[in-house]
Amino acid sequence: MEMTAFKERLFKAGSKAGFEEMELYYVNGEKFSTKVYENEVDSYTVANDGGLSFRGLIDGQMGYAYTEKIDETSIDLLVQEAKENLGILDTEDREDLFEGSSSYPQLDLYAEKLEQITPQEKIAFLKKLEKACKDQSEKVSSVNYCMLQSFASEKRIANSKGLDVQNKGNAVYVFVSVVVKEKEDIKSAQTLKVSRDFSKFDAGKIAEEVVAEALSYLGAEPVKSGQYPVILKNKAAASLFQTFVGSFSAENIQKGKSRLAGKIGEKVAGENITVIDNPHDEKRFSSRSFDSEGVPTKPLNVIENGVLQTFLHNRKTAKKDGVSPTGHASKASYKGTIGISPSNMTIKAGKKSYDDLISESQEAVVITDLQGLHSGANPISGDFSLAAHGYLVKAGKIVRPVNQITVAGNFFTLLQQVEEVGNDLEIELPSGGSIGSPSLKVANLSIGGK
Amino acid sequence: MLAQSVIENIIDAALSTGGDFAEVFAEDKVNSSIVLIGGKVERSISGKDFGIGVRIFKGTNSVYAYTNDHTEDRLIAMAKKASQALSGEGRTEAVKLQTEKVNTIHPVTFAPLDVAKSKKVAVMRDIYQVAKNYDQLISQVTIGYNDVDQNVLIANSEGRLVEDRRIRTRLSAQTVASNGEEMQTGSYSPGAHKGFELMEDLDLSYYGSEAARIAVTMLKADECPSGQFPVIIDNDFGGVIFHEACGHGLEATSVAKGNSVFAGRLGERVAPDIVTYIDDGTLPNEWGSQNIDDEGEKTRKNVLIENGILKGYLIDKLGGRRMGMPSTGSSRRESYKFAPTSRMTNTFIAPGISTPEEIIANTEFGIYAKYMGGGSVNPATADYNFAVNEGYIVRNGKIAEPVRGATLIGNGAKTLQKVDMVGNNLGHGQGMCGSVSGSIPANVGQPMIRVSEITVGGRRQA
Numbered sequence: 069m070e071m072t073a074f075k076e077r078l079f080k081a082g083s084k085a086g087f088e089e090m091e092l093y094y095v096n097g098e099k100f101s102t103k104v105y106e107n108e109v110d111s112y113t114v115a116n117d118g119g120l121s122f123r124g125l126i127d128g129q130m131g132y133a134y135t136e137k138i139d140e141t142s143i144d145l146l147v148q149e150a151k152e153n154l155g156i157l158d159t160e161d162r163e164d165l166f167e168g169s170s171s172y173p174q175l176d177l178y179a180e181k182l183e184q185i186t187p188q189e190k191i192a193f194l195k196k197l198e199k200a201c202k203d204q205s206e207k208v209s210s211v212n213y214c215m216l217q218s219f220a221s222e223k224r225i226a227n228s229k230g231l232d233v234q235n236k237g238n239a240v241y242v243f244v245s246v247v248v249k250e251k252e253d254i255k256s257a258q259t260l261k262v263s264r265d266f267s268k269f270d271a272g273k274i275a276e277e278v279v280a281e282a283l284s285y286l287g288a289e290p291v292k293s294g295q296y297p298v299i300l301k302n303k304a305a306a307s308l309f310q311t312f313v314g315s316f317s318a319e320n321i322q323k324g325k326s327r328l329a330g331k332i333g334e335k336v337a338g339e340n341i342t343v344i345d346n347p348h349d350e351k352r353f354s355s356r357s358f359d360s361e362g363v364p365t366k367p368l369n370v371i372e373n374g375v376l377q378t379f380l381h382n383r384k385t386a387k388k389d390g391v392s393p394t395g396h397a398s399k400a401s402y403k404g405t406i407g408i409s410p411s412n413m414t415i416k417a418g419k420k421s422y423d424d425l426i427s428e429s430q431e432a433v434v435i436t437d438l439q440g441l442h443s444g445a446n447p448i449s450g451d452f453s454l455a456a457h458g459y460l461v462k463a464g465k466i467v468r469p470v471n472q473i474t475v476a477g478n479f480f481t482l483l484q485q486v487e488e489v490g491n492d493l494e495i496e497l498p499s500g501g502s503i504g505s506p507s508l509k510v511a512n513l514s515i516g517g518k
Numbered sequence: 519m520l521a522q523s524v525i526e527n528i529i530d531a532a533l534s535t536g537g538d539f540a541e542v543f544a545e546d547k548v549n550s551s552i553v554l555i556g557g558k559v560e561r562s563i564s565g566k567d568f569g570i571g572v573r574i575f576k577g578t579n580s581v582y583a584y585t586n587d588h589t590e591d592r593l594i595a596m597a598k599k600a601s602q603a604l605s606g607e608g609r610t611e612a613v614k615l616q617t618e619k620v621n622t623i624h625p626v627t628f629a630p631l632d633v634a635k636s637k638k639v640a641v642m643r644d645i646y647q648v649a650k651n652y653d654q655l656i657s658q659v660t661i662g663y664n665d666v667d668q669n670v671l672i673a674n675s676e677g678r679l680v681e682d683r684r685i686r687t688r689l690s691a692q693t694v695a696s697n698g699e700e701m702q703t704g705s706y707s708p709g710a711h712k713g714f715e716l717m718e719d720l721d722l723s724y725y726g727s728e729a730a731r732i733a734v735t736m737l738k739a740d741e742c743p744s745g746q747f748p749v750i751i752d753n754d755f756g757g758v759i760f761h762e763a764c765g766h767g768l769e770a771t772s773v774a775k776g777n778s779v780f781a782g783r784l785g786e787r788v789a790p791d792i793v794t795y796i797d798d799g800t801l802p803n804e805w806g807s808q809n810i811d812d813e814g815e816k817t818r819k820n821v822l823i824e825n826g827i828l829k830g831y832l833i834d835k836l837g838g839r840r841m842g843m844p845s846t847g848s849s850r851r852e853s854y855k856f857a858p859t860s861r862m863t864n865t866f867i868a869p870g871i872s873t874p875e876e877i878i879a880n881t882e883f884g885i886y887a888k889y890m891g892g893g894s895v896n897p898a899t900a901d902y903n904f905a906v907n908e909g910y911i912v913r914n915g916k917i918a919e920p921v922r923g924a925t926l927i928g929n930g931a932k933t934l935q936k937v938d939m940v941g942n943n944l945g946h947g948q949g950m951c952g953s954v955s956g957s958i959p960a961n962v963g964q965p966m967i968r969v970s971e972i973t974v975g976g977r978r979q980a
Contacts, residue, residue: 156559
């Protein structure tokens with residue numbers, strides 16, 4: 069159904085039901101994903117899907133409802149459900165809708181050329197990648213995931229106060245996981261690549277990198293339990309950082325769910341830590357010119373040389389704190405209500421390479437991967453105790469791989485105790501280009517092992 | 519949801535290029551979720567998920583396509599487009615569907631849409647009051663209420679046409695305890711394949727005060743020591759450890775390709791004889807139960823490990839083709855947006871003979887994990903990790919001081935070998951299980967068990 073016509077009918081039904089302000093949020097996309105296993109297409113999925121959500125105000129309270137069935141029959145459901153949802157709210161916060169801005173940053177997040185790549189080319193690439201992984205070493209026993217996903221999506225937000233913005237984006241992801249075996253010892257490694265330029269993917273290079281990593285873990289053993297200097301490699305540091313980014317959300321601050329409450333202007337990290345949120349970097353994949361309320365976005369220093377500068381706001385939290393919104397309103401999808409999330413949030417790179425961090429360490433544990441972040445880390449308190457693996461460093465050299473260890477600490481304490489910040493900021497892992505960190509060296513963390 | 523003739527036309531289109539099996543999955547689902555924070559209803563959203571998925575097999579090759587567009591010509595065009603990923607001779611014989619009747623074994627009294635949202639909110643306020651008033655240290659309480667009314671239609675080229683309705687309701691209580699310097703959290707989230715009647719069956723004051731008690735206890739707890747110790751894991755949600763460490767390794771998803779330590783080992787001993795491990799999708803009204811799986815097969819009770827011997831796997835149609843074995847009614851998916859694959863329903867360790875008191879009394883020094891948090895496993899290596907939400911030291915056969923921040927890590931196959939006591943108090947806990955076919959409701963369960971040695975990670979030296 070044509071969206072503008074649908075909107076008019078929906079808003080007409082809405083105002084009849086008593087809604088004073090109304091908004092339509094519409095997402096539509098095409099997806100393709102495929103997996104190759106043993107030189108055969110193991111799965112192949114094509115999709116065209118989307119949905120829309122309606123929200124509206126009565127007496128300053130916002131009611132929400134959504135549907136994936138986009139036709140006439142859904143109009144009554146949307147209006148009635150939104151009204152019933154609004155009827156049970158008893159928050160004191162009053163909301164209104166945004167009338168739009170006179171200027172929005174122009175971002176190019178859609179590559180026409182990417183849409184020309186055929187499924188056959190994508191499958192051929194995966195077959196080449198799988199073979200390249202196997203050719204790296206006889207110890208590769210299986211390439212248990214060799215998959216590609218591409219998507220293109222468009223989003224439109226239009227409301228009864230004049231806001232009408234839309235954007236379009238696309239990207240392609242490649243994920244590969246290899247299993248290596250030596251006698252009874254089995255290890256694995258994974259990597260994720262994301263781009264808007266398919267020709268940037270180099271099967272040989274990806275295979276070399278992921279197989280080398282898996283092989284480097286063969287023969288791993290725990291270290292003795294104790295306190296160790298720890299080098300969190302970029303990917304591991306980024307995944308830890310990602311677990312705690314909710315602490316910067318003004319919503320969590322206002323609800324008593326963040327330890328950073330009341331700390332603006334205070335030192336919350338070492339002087340070597342600067343945290344930047346940049347929604348305008350066209351090379352990244354959480355870039356956006358407007359947020360989920362239609363507010364224009366802008367780059368922001370969240371922590372500058374250790375000093376907390378700002379929280380991330382949507383219109384509701386900004387109003388409550390008497391500040392300007394920062395363009396961080398977010399919806400998980402059309403199925404969500406407005407929350408807050410960062411765009412591309414990274415810890416700024418330092419000067420030393422990952423190799424320097426190793427060669428300058430007398431003894432250290434390098435952590436390349438952390439597991440169980442959703443359960444072993446408390447996003448509110450900052451405490452974490454996580455399964456990990458990596459390497460043992462002695463006299464400036466990696467001497468052996470380490471596994472079956474846990475690493476425990478507190479993220480907020482850790483931010484104060486970073487000794488060195490690496491120069492190896494990568495944007496692809498862990499989540500496809502949203503949260504990033506260079507490698508971080510920390511003086512002391514608790515390792516549980518033998 | 520879709521007319522029979524439309525479905526037949528879709529299946530015929532799907533088999534026009536050489537596929538040997540085609541399936542249509544249509545879903546119409548109403549979701550509602552309400553969040554109460556600090557005593558105020560902050561969020562309430564509801565809506566309809568709706569879409570259609572078409573899957574085609576040729577041997578062990580499979581193609582999946584889905585859309586929200588339910589017009590006949592668009593669905594047929596999608597089936598044709600998907601079929602072009604396969605090549606060969608098209609099938610000329612048209613499919614004739616036969617409706618199969620499903621007798622529900624999970625009856626529901628009050629469907630979500632028949633209950634006013636204000637009644638749901640009243641229950642949320644009751645449990646909020648219990649948790650908030652438990653202790654002065656409780657600084658924040660969040661109560662969530664979610665219900666789902668999912669209608670599915672499954673049809674395939676073998677002539678099957680079957681429908682099922684799955685109603686699930688879940689209440690969650692999350693607490694924060696704070697002493698001004700530190701914060702600790704607690705939570706409890708009971709759920710079932712039931713409607714609003716779940717709220718009448720639940721002891722709200724028990725769940726509310728447990729959620730608060732965990733946060734307060736952990737706020738006062740010392741850091742957990744690190745090292746290798748005997749670990750006693752209590753019943754109910756404690757079963758999450760075997761869900762991750764063994765359950766996932768028994769799914770065709772990893773067994774069929776040999777990417778599991780349990781592959782090719784049917785009939786072999788994989789655990790001590792006190793361990794029997796079962797997956798049962800027929801337990802009446804349990805969180806992970808349903809009448810049929812997402813390929814339309816009746817769910818059933820599958821004995822996976824019996825007295826330590828590996829007896830079976832969890833198998834879906836495609837996995838079964840790869841393994842040369844029949845489906846076990848274990849095919850599940852989050853929604854039409856996922857092709858289904860072999861998954862768990864309600865998986866648990868069968869009760870043994872020891873009383874919980876005996877198990878504690880027989881442990882000189884160890885960790886008692888009263889409530890487990892979540893965790894994950896690498897299916898290729900079976901290495902797992904779990905958080906302990908509420909833990910204690912066991913000293914001289916008695917439960918001693920509480921400890922916080924414990925993580926259990928190990929290897930699933932090896933940990934299974936080290937189970938040395940199994941209690942007689944089987945209980946089930948509710949969780950959301952994530953895997954290749956999305957996030958689905960699943961029960962985990964067990965009686966209290968003891969493992970002779972697990973690596974425990976904490977922030978204190980032993």
